[in-house]
Amino acid sequence: MRRGYSTRSTLHRPAQGPDPNDFLDLAEVAQRLLAFQRRYEQTAVPFDWRYPKADLDRLLDRLAEHEPLTQAA
Numbered sequence: 001m002r003r004g005y006s007t008r009s010t011l012h013r014p015a016q017g018p019d020p021n022d023f024l025d026l027a028e029v030a031q032r033l034l035a036f037q038r039r040y041e042q043t044a045v046p047f048d049w050r051y052p053k054a055d056l057d058r059l060l061d062r063l064a065e066h067e068p069l070t071q072a073a
Helices: 007-016 026-043 053-066
Strands: none
Touching: none
């Protein structure tokens, strides 16, 4: 099975705690997410991007054929 990036899985264990529904209020959710952000910023490292610009341009051209970009309002 192919896995994609999921914010929920990144936050699941460290930020949510043992029970993801045990928040008392939104302030506690915000506090826990900010604590996770501070912790993650200290341990995160940039990944080695090896996707050539030409390949990205080809991919974007292929995607544009199927679904044109919409103009921002």
